[in-house]
Amino acid sequence: MATTEKLARADAPPRKMNKTSPAERKLRRTGWWMVTPSLIHIGIFTTIPVIATFVLGFTDYNVLGSPNWIWFDNYVEIFQDPVFRKATWNTIVYTFWTVPVSMAIALVIAVALNTGLKLQKWYRTAFFLPQVTATVAIAMVWLWIFNPQQGLLNAFLGLFGIPGQAWLVDPEWALWSVILVGAWQGIGIKMLIYIASLQNVDESLYEAASMDGASTVRKFFAITVPMLKPATFFVLVISIINAFQVFDQIYVLTNGGPANATTMMTYEVYRAAFEKFRMGLASAQSVVLFAFLLVMTLAGRRVTREDD
Amino acid sequence: MIDTRHLRRPLAGIASLAAASLVLAACSSGDSDTSGSLEDVDPDEVSGEISLLTPIFEGTEGQKLLEDELLPQFYAEYPNVKVSVDYTTYGNLNEKLTTAAVSGQVPDVMLMGVGWIEGFAAKDFLADMSDLGLTQDVLLESYEPTIVEAGMYDGGVYGVPIMLDTRIGIARMDILEEAGYDAPPATWDELIEMSEALTVRNGGTLERAGFDLLSNDSRQVFETFLFSAGGALFNEDNTAPAFNEQPGIDALTLMTELINTYKVEDIGFASTDQAVHPLINGRAAMGLSHNNLWTQAEDVDPEILQHMEPFLITGEQPGMFFGGTFATRSANSSSPEAAQAFLEFLTSPDIALAANEQRGNVPALKELLETEYVESNRFVQFSLENLEYAQREGGPASWLEVRGDFAPAIESALLQQKTPEEALNDLAALVESTLARS
Numbered sequence: 019m020a021t022t023e024k025l026a027r028a029d030a031p032p033r034k035m036n037k038t039s040p041a042e043r044k045l046r047r048t049g050w051w052m053v054t055p056s057l058i059h060i061g062i063f064t065t066i067p068v069i070a071t072f073v074l075g076f077t078d079y080n081v082l083g084s085p086n087w088i089w090f091d092n093y094v095e096i097f098q099d100p101v102f103r104k105a106t107w108n109t110i111v112y113t114f115w116t117v118p119v120s121m122a123i124a125l126v127i128a129v130a131l132n133t134g135l136k137l138q139k140w141y142r143t144a145f146f147l148p149q150v151t152a153t154v155a156i157a158m159v160w161l162w163i164f165n166p167q168q169g170l171l172n173a174f175l176g177l178f179g180i181p182g183q184a185w186l187v188d189p190e191w192a193l194w195s196v197i198l199v200g201a202w203q204g205i206g207i208k209m210l211i212y213i214a215s216l217q218n219v220d221e222s223l224y225e226a227a228s229m230d231g232a233s234t235v236r237k238f239f240a241i242t243v244p245m246l247k248p249a250t251f252f253v254l255v256i257s258i259i260n261a262f263q264v265f266d267q268i269y270v271l272t273n274g275g276p277a278n279a280t281t282m283m284t285y286e287v288y289r290a291a292f293e294k295f296r297m298g299l300a301s302a303q304s305v306v307l308f309a310f311l312l313v314m315t316l317a318g319r320r321v322t323r324e325d326d
Numbered sequence: 327m328i329d330t331r332h333l334r335r336p337l338a339g340i341a342s343l344a345a346a347s348l349v350l351a352a353c354s355s356g357d358s359d360t361s362g363s364l365e366d367v368d369p370d371e372v373s374g375e376i377s378l379l380t381p382i383f384e385g386t387e388g389q390k391l392l393e394d395e396l397l398p399q400f401y402a403e404y405p406n407v408k409v410s411v412d413y414t415t416y417g418n419l420n421e422k423l424t425t426a427a428v429s430g431q432v433p434d435v436m437l438m439g440v441g442w443i444e445g446f447a448a449k450d451f452l453a454d455m456s457d458l459g460l461t462q463d464v465l466l467e468s469y470e471p472t473i474v475e476a477g478m479y480d481g482g483v484y485g486v487p488i489m490l491d492t493r494i495g496i497a498r499m500d501i502l503e504e505a506g507y508d509a510p511p512a513t514w515d516e517l518i519e520m521s522e523a524l525t526v527r528n529g530g531t532l533e534r535a536g537f538d539l540l541s542n543d544s545r546q547v548f549e550t551f552l553f554s555a556g557g558a559l560f561n562e563d564n565t566a567p568a569f570n571e572q573p574g575i576d577a578l579t580l581m582t583e584l585i586n587t588y589k590v591e592d593i594g595f596a597s598t599d600q601a602v603h604p605l606i607n608g609r610a611a612m613g614l615s616h617n618n619l620w621t622q623a624e625d626v627d628p629e630i631l632q633h634m635e636p637f638l639i640t641g642e643q644p645g646m647f648f649g650g651t652f653a654t655r656s657a658n659s660s661s662p663e664a665a666q667a668f669l670e671f672l673t674s675p676d677i678a679l680a681a682n683e684q685r686g687n688v689p690a691l692k693e694l695l696e697t698e699y700v701e702s703n704r705f706v707q708f709s710l711e712n713l714e715y716a717q718r719e720g721g722p723a724s725w726l727e728v729r730g731d732f733a734p735a736i737e738s739a740l741l742q743q744k745t746p747e748e749a750l751n752d753l754a755a756l757v758e759s760t761l762a763r764s
Contacts (some may be wrong), residue, residue, distance in 0.1 A: 045609060077622055080449075081424050082445075082449030082450075083449055101734070139653055152569075166420045166595065167595070167609075183592055183594075184592070184594020185594075187593055187594040189741055247729060254750050273733075274734075275737055276734075276737045277735075277737040277738040277741055278734045278738075289730060292421045293726070293727075293730040294727040294728075294730065295420075295445075295726065296727070297426060297428075
């Protein structure tokens with residue numbers, strides 16, 4: 019009997035080894051301990067607020083009173099509100115112009131700085147500086163640049179006999195002025211990503227192209243641009259997300275004016291929450307903003323995957 | 327105009343106010359925990375750690391004044407009370423109060439503005455000080471009725487005034503005299519005629535605005551013109567907007583025409599971020615200004631003060647806007663006695679005067695009328711002499727929810743995107759829906 023059993027066990031397929039060694043278990047435990055602070059942080063400061071935002075979006079919570087369920091009333095109000103529609107359109111226009119413009123400029127600068135330029139480090143620092151400077155400080159400088167009377171921009175245009183503008187208070191120019199600041203400020207981080215990516219491009223490709231007699235422009239479009247495609251998609255996605263979240267420069271430069279000409283989705287969320295105390299409405303607006311960002315991110319991911 | 331002599335009653339200001347309130351409190355309430363009455367309380371026995379949220383005492387100078395000069399006086403009287411100060415600005419006060427309410431960490435004493443009291447009082451955020459004996463009648467002994475009213479909601483007193491700020495017309499008399507005028511405009515028609523005459527253009531470029539209305543908050547400018555047109559923001563019981571009635575339309579039409587028809591100022595000409603006010607450097611001949619223009623001019627160009635003449639914007643009636651800063655107390659302070667003591671300290675004559683001087687504002691207490699500060703500041707004097715014409719913003723509890731909608735509406739009219747009537751009616755529809763919701 020015992021022999022038969024032994025034979026039967028021997029014929030059976032080898033049992034799957036579920037147990038890990040003590041060393042592996044210890045390693046796994048250590049791993050969990052190491053990520054625990056981050057998980058707690060995400061749980062408390064991300065997950066709970068996200069869930070609360072979705073829930074509060076269905077209420078009339080106004081900070082000082084108890085919330086009441088109003089279900090989809092906030093969403094109905096958002097879609098009927100001409101100011102929020104204006105803010106949504108402004109955000110789309112802002113994103114449409116700041117993202118490609120700053121990406122194109124960043125790419126050109128990155129390529130230029132990757133060619134062994136003199137004072138290369140100085141230039142890199144100079145172009146990256148706006149990224150690490152507080153937006154409020156930057157906006158204060160731009161307030162002076164845009165000042166209709168004492169501003170640098172109108173003084174510069176005056177040298178060429180071009181009449182100055184009231185950049186931030188004329189509805190024709192205000193959004194474009196904000197877009198200019200946004201595009202300028204966004205160049206630094208994009209440039210850095212492009213430079214990092216450029217340094218991974220195989221030099222032999224350029225050498226081969228040179229031997230084939232390719233011009234610099236031809237090499238740029240035939241080698242550099244295709245090789246930077248993964249970086250470009252990454253930059254595109256994070257730039258769109260950042261552009262949709264623009265707030266601080268609007269807050270300092272225009273307060274959304276004149277006549278709501280520069281208001282953005284995030285600024286309307288701020289106004290609803292902190293000027294009108296309508297946390298429920300602000301939560302619903304945040305959910306709409308989140309939906310926009312989700313669609314953009316998924317679209318970007320899809321394009322990236324196709325590229326992979 | 328008010329004859330200021332009638333204000334010279336020998337009031338002991340907030341000290342007597344406090345004393346009277348404490349007598350009333352003693353009669354009306356025996357609950358020591360909520361009475362806040364300090365009459366029978368030894369200051370040494372008042373203890374606790376309290377917090378103050380303040381949008382005044384701004385900057386290094388303000389902080390030095392409060393912490394180095396004023397707070398030591400309070401600590402000398404109440405040695406067992408500790409005050410922690412949270413400085414903010416009026417621009418960020420909403421955020422601070424919102425986050426304080428959400429987090430349940432409401433400051434014990436809060437300074438807030440005219441138009442703010444009603445909304446917070448309606449939600450039981452603020453302590454009703456009439457329960458402590460600080461009634462309307464008691465306050466009226468030391469303050470003008472309109473000022474007392476601004477700190478009240480539903481019959482209760484929720485805010486004690488510290489300072490006022492007004493919007494008044496200012497004329498540069500040296501410029502007016504050059505053009506042959508010997509007095510500021512006394513009517514809207516004169517305002518238009520003189521503003522046109524005083525405007526200076528070089529080709530198409532505006533070099534001097536005849537009347538500057540863009541250096542101020544557009545809502546407050548509109549309100550000043552609205553009041554001078556005989557209008558009001560809301561109906562009497564604050565249940566419906568009234569600013570879109572004919573006086574409001576006339577007021578916004580005047581503002582729009584000053585810019586677009588009479589071209590006395592161009593959009594963007596005098597922006598609020600300019601370091602020097604256009605009335606000080608002569609880039610405007612007349613304008614609507616905050617009363618603290620006097621202290622600004624003292625810093626920049628004191629000699630110009632002799633040429634500056636305050637006047638009332640007068641249409642159907644003289645109009646003046648006033649705002650101000652009120653001391654309030656949290657309804658849920660853990661140290662109500664200490665908070666009450668500190669509130670009384672902040673609103674007492676010497677302390678309020680110091681705060682007013684630092685900010686260049688108009689003292690709310692009548693007894694401060696004869697102080698050297700007031701007598702040396704013509705704009706403050708003028709504001710006090712004309713307080714009978716002063717009107718404030720706010721009224722309904724939901725004022726804070728709607729006040730931010732005024733600027734875009736007014737701007738849309740000034741930029742001729744909408745007619746004044748359309749802009750105000752659209753705004754009124756927004757306000758009505760907010761009033762209906764609350």
